[in-house]
Amino acid sequence: MKQLIELNINGRNYEVAVNPRDLLIDVIRKKIGLTGTKKGCGEGDCGACTVLIDGKPELSCIKLAIACQGQKITTIEGLAQEDGSLHPLQQSFVDHGAVQCGFCTPGMIMSSKALLDRNPNPSPQEIKHELSGNICRCTGYKKIIEAVEAAAKVWSQEGVK
C-alpha cells in the first residue's frame, strides 16, 4: 500500500515510499535521516517536532507525510547559512544561554523563525504568545525570549532571508 511521494525539504527533493498513515516526523527522521527534528510527545502537545511548511510552523508529529507534497518543508537543518555559519536566531540562542538540554531547541527555533519572518519586531508578549506551544522544561524560558528579542534586532538591522 506504499506509495511514492516527493517531499521538498530544505530546498531539496526527496522521493520516499510512504504509507498513507505515515507521519511527517517519522518520514523526516527515519526515512530521510534528518534527526534534528525531535519527538517529545508524539501527540501535538510539546512543540519539539515543529517544522515550517510553506513558512508556517506545523507540528510534524500530527501531520501526514502525504499531505505535504508540493509544499516547502524547512527543518532545523535547513537554517544554517550555506558556509555552515549559524543563522542569527541560532547564534542568538547560543550566545544568550537559551539552550540547556537542547531537546526543545530545534522546535523552539523553528517557531521563532516563523514569528520573526512574519513580524520582525515582536513585543515580549507576542513572543510569549507565539512560542507558548513549545514546551521547555530546562530554561524557564527567560533566556529564550531574550535570544529571540536579540535576534529580532539583528534581523531588522541586517535583514535576513
Place this chain on the structure above:
Amino acid sequence: MSQKDTGSKWNLTPQGWNLEGVPAYQDQTRYTQVGRSVPRVDAPAKVKGEAVYTGDMTLPGMAYGKIKRSPYAHAILKKIDISKAQELPGVLAVLTGAEAPNRWGIVPQTANETVLALDKVRFYGEGVAAVAAIDEETAEEALDLIEVEYEPLPVLLDPFESMERAHEVLIHEDSPGNIMHQGEQVYGDVDKAFSECAYVLEREFHTNYPQHGFLEPHTALASYDPQSGQMHVWSSTQVPHYLHRQLSIVLEIPMNKIRVTLPTIGGGFGGKGEASSAEFAACLLSRKIGRPVRVTYERSEVFYTNKGRHPAHMKLKMGLDQDGYIKAVDFDNTMDKGAYSGWGVVVLFYTASMMHLPYKVPNVRFRGRSVYTNKPSTGAMRGLGGVQPRFAMECLLDELAEMMGVSPYELKMKNAIESGHTAVNNMFVPHSEYKKCLQTAVEKSGYLEKRGRLPFGKGIGMAGGYYISGTAYTLYQNYKPHTSVMIRVDTEAGVTLFCAAADIGQGSNTVMAQMAAEELGVFYEDVHVQAGDTEIGAFDLGSFASRLTYASGAAIKMACVEINQKLKETAAGMLGVRADQLVIKKREIYSMYETKKRLPWEKAVEAYTSINGSLVGLGNFSPPRRKGIDMISGNRVQGANIGHSPTYGFSCQVHEVEVDVETGRIYVKKVTEAGDCGTPVNPMSVEGQVEGSILFNIGGCLYEDQKLDASGKHLNPNFHDYKMPTMMEMPEMDTNIVESYDPTAPFGVKETGEGAVQPTFPALVNAIYDAIGVRFYSLPITPEMILKALKEKKEKEG
C-alpha cells in the same frame, strides 16, 4: 577592572574596592576562565539539530524493541502466552520476566525491581513482556498478540489505606505493613523544649504527585557482540556508572564486559537517575538476537514508569521561645513510595535532614515512613527530599511570625545559620551566605514595604531554602572516590579531560572545561571534554544531588597539580628561572618576578612531550565523611548521615502573585531570587538553572499532578492533560547571585541545580495568603481550591 574583555557581566570585585587587602579569591585577575559567562560547548550542535540523542541513533541491522504493559495496577500474573507474537513475520524475539529475574534498584539494600514483572504486577503500566522486531510497527503489532492472564488484586492507592489494609493485601511479600522503610531520629529533648516555648504551632501539609517532564523520553540502544561477549549500551541516563552496575547484576555479565555511553541527553531532573526497563530490555533483546536493539519510550510510558516526586503527608510542629528563637521541631512524614523502592530510603532521610538547616534548631524529632502503594513508583526529582519539608517549614514559620507579630523576614533572619555552623545531627556548614540571600531578595523585591499592604487579590510572599552540594553519601557500597578525572596534555590534542560525568543539559561539560582551563592556565575552548562513557572516562557517581561541580572541580584541581609542576620544571630550564616562581596563565608561562621571562605554554608542552611523551594527571575526589550522630548525646542515629555534604548552597525567593477572584486563577507576576552558589563558574548557566528551577516548581505548586482513577489507571499520561508551565505562565524573574566564596571548596563553588527549587512552593503559598488571606496546606493549588476557599471565607466573614 571590569571583566568585559572576557564577555562577562560579572565583576567579582565590587566597584571601588582597592585590590590591596582584598582576599586573593576576590582578586578577579586570579580567575580568567572560572566566573565567565561563556556559551555552552555543546550549544552550536544543538541549535543546528546536529546533536545526536540516543533516539537519533541507528546501527546496521538494528531492531526495535517495545514493552507490553499491564492494564491492572495490582494483579497476579497467571499466564503469558507469547506464541502468536513469536509467529508474526518480522518479530525477532519476545522476552518475558522469567528470563531476567535478578532484582535491581539504586539502593542495594532495598533493590526489588525486575526488568519485567515476574509473578505479579504492582502498578498500572508495569512491563510484562518485550518484543524485538524489524520495525516499530511490527513490534507494536506483536505486543497485541501477547496474551496475558491476570487475577486482579485489591488496589491500594493511598499510603494510609495501604498501611491499614496491609493484613489483607501485601504489595511486597517481604514488606510487612506495606512499609518500605521507616525510621525515627531524635536529637535533644524535644518535649521538654516544647514545654518551655512561648509560641508553638502544628500543621499538616500534603504535597502532590508531579513528574519531571524532561522532553526526551527514555531511550536505550544496546549492541551485544556474541563473539566477544561485550555489551555496549547507549542510553539517556544521568548515572552511567550506577546503570553499569545494575546492568551487570541483571545481565550477569561482568562490568568490564559492559560499556555505557551517553549520547546527548534531553534532560533528566532525577527521572533518569536510576536504571529503566528501556535499558534492560534493549540489552536482553540484543543478547537474544545478536543484533543492536533500540527501545524508545512513548510519552505515556514515561508517565507510567514515573519515578517522580513522592507525595508527602507531613505533620510539622515548631516551637519558638519568647524572643523568636526556634527551640524545637517535631516532624512526622508519611511518603507515598508507589510500587517499588528506588531511591526511597534516601529520600525519606533527606526529608529528615531538611529540618536542620538553614535555621538553628537545637531539638529535633523525626518520624517517617515510606509506604508502598499501587502507583507508578516515585523516586528522585529535582530537589529530592527537600521540596516537601521546605514547603511545610517555611509556611509554618510565616504563621509563627504572624503569631508573634513580626515579619517572616525578621524571624527567618534571626534564626538563619551562618558559616561554621554545626547542626545537631552533625551536619557541618563550612560557609553560608544565607542571610545575604534573604536580605538581597527582600530588599530588591520591596517585600517589607509591600507585604500586607497590597490590594485584595494581590500578594507577596517569601521563603528560603538550602540544598546539599557535592553529596557525602554514596550508594555504591564501596568507599572509592566519588569522582575521578584524568587529564592528558600533549601537542596532538592539547588538553583532553576524561571523566564519565553526565551532562544531562545542565552544562557540566562546559563547567568542567572552564575549571580545567583555569587550573592549567589555558582557555576553556582549549579543553576537550570526554564525558559520559564508562570505558573512556574515569569513574563518576553521576549527575544527581547537585554534586558534580564540586566533586569534579576538586578532582580536576588534583589532576592538574602534576601537569603544572612538570610544565613549570620544563619551562624553568628553558627560561633559566626557578620553577616555583613561574605562573601559567592565558597559555603563557612566565616568572612572577621578571615578567619579561616568558614563553608560550605550548612550547613547554612540546619540550616536555618530545622527551617524555604525553603528560597525564590523575585526580579524584572523596567527600569528607562525618558520622550521623546526635551531637548532644554522641549516639549514632539511623540515616542521619544522609544529607551530609561537604558544603551547602542557599537561596531565597520572593513571589508576587495576583489571584483572579472570579476565576480562581493564580498569576505569578514576579519572582525575585537571590542565591548563594559559591563562585558561579558560569554565571549564565547559573541563571539558567535558577530560572528553570523557579518555573519548574511554579508548575509543581499550581498545575502539575498525576491523576489515577480508583483502579489505579493513569488518567493524564500525556502533556495535554498533565499541564506544565508554558511561556505564558512565566513571571518576570529577577535572579541574583550573591557574592559568595566557600574557602573550603574547589574554586569556592557550591551547587545551583536544586537549591533554587526549594523556596518556590512556600514563597508562592505565602504570597497567596498575603493576597487573599487563605492558607493552603495541600498542593497543587487549583483554581477550584481558590474559589472554594474564597466562598468559605466569605461565608465565615459574612
